[in-house]
Structures are given as structure tokens and as C-alpha cells.
Amino acid sequence: MSEGEAAATFALPIRVYIEDTDAGGIVYHARYLHYMERARTEWVRSCGVGLRAGLAENISYVVQRLSIHYAIPAMLDDELTVTAEPVAFGRVWMDFRQQVVRVKDGKKLCEASVRVACIALDSGRPRRLPENMLELLGHNCPKL
Numbered sequence: 001m002s003e004g005e006a007a008a009t010f011a012l013p014i015r016v017y018i019e020d021t022d023a024g025g026i027v028y029h030a031r032y033l034h035y036m037e038r039a040r041t042e043w044v045r046s047c048g049v050g051l052r053a054g055l056a057e058n059i060s061y062v063v064q065r066l067s068i069h070y071a072i073p074a075m076l077d078d079e080l081t082v083t084a085e086p087v088a089f090g091r092v093w094m095d096f097r098q099q100v101v102r103v104k105d106g107k108k109l110c111e112a113s114v115r116v117a118c119i120a121l122d123s124g125r126p127r128r129l130p131e132n133m134l135e136l137l138g139h140n141c142p143k144l
Helices: 031-046 051-056 131-138
Strands: 010-015 059-070 079-089 093-102 108-120
Touching (some): 031 059, 031 079, 031 108, 051 059
Antiparallel strands (some): 010 079, 059 108, 093 108
């Protein structure tokens, strides 16, 4: 996929390892956030946007808001699909809808709404999304 193109929903395969679980083999609740972070990052990468270039330009992205619903626990050795779908954006933020689904039975284990803000690394203050990111988001979601 070239820069400027973005898939409507990005899917990342994940396998649950022992390090992701508690003593009973159930995935620790915070691990889902790690999985979702990876899916958002890989969505950006799959669109041809280099994250290192952003760092060199004093740009970083931080989670500003998160709402998550846990429905069914993932277990040790489960194969999961973690999605990232951009759904809205503004001058300095982008919203994603994300899900974690177990591959073997298609059950939705959790879902989240995540707002990611663009900030200046040196000050931590909000800054406008870079043009390449605005272009990608413009292909997939309405501007609010």
C-alpha cells in the first residue's frame, strides 16, 4: 500500500504467550492495550508512514482517551486478530475503533474506542497532525 492509501480496517494477528497471562493462563487486562497499540502502529506503517521520521520532526502520538469493554477473556496460546479502524479526526487528534477477536471461534473478546492526540515531543503540547496523516485519515473517515 502506498503512502496516501489506507485500508478501512487494519487487522494484526497476535498469539497469546505466557508473558501475557496470569497464573491461570488468562490474558491480563492491560495486555489488550499493548495489542491495540501494536495494531494502530502497524496500520500507520502499512500506509507507508515512517514513525521515526515523525520523531525526527518533533512529533509523537499519545493516547488521550480510551473506553474499553472486556467481554470474554483470551487464554494462553489463543490466536487473536486485533483491528484498528480510523473513524474520525480533527486538527490534532484521531479516533480509532478497535476489536480483539479470537480466531478459532470468531468471538469478540474486547472492543475499544481510542483517541490519539498528536503532540510536540519537546513541549508535550498538542500540535497539528502532519499532512501525510491528515491525507490518510481523509480517505477513511469524516472530519469533525
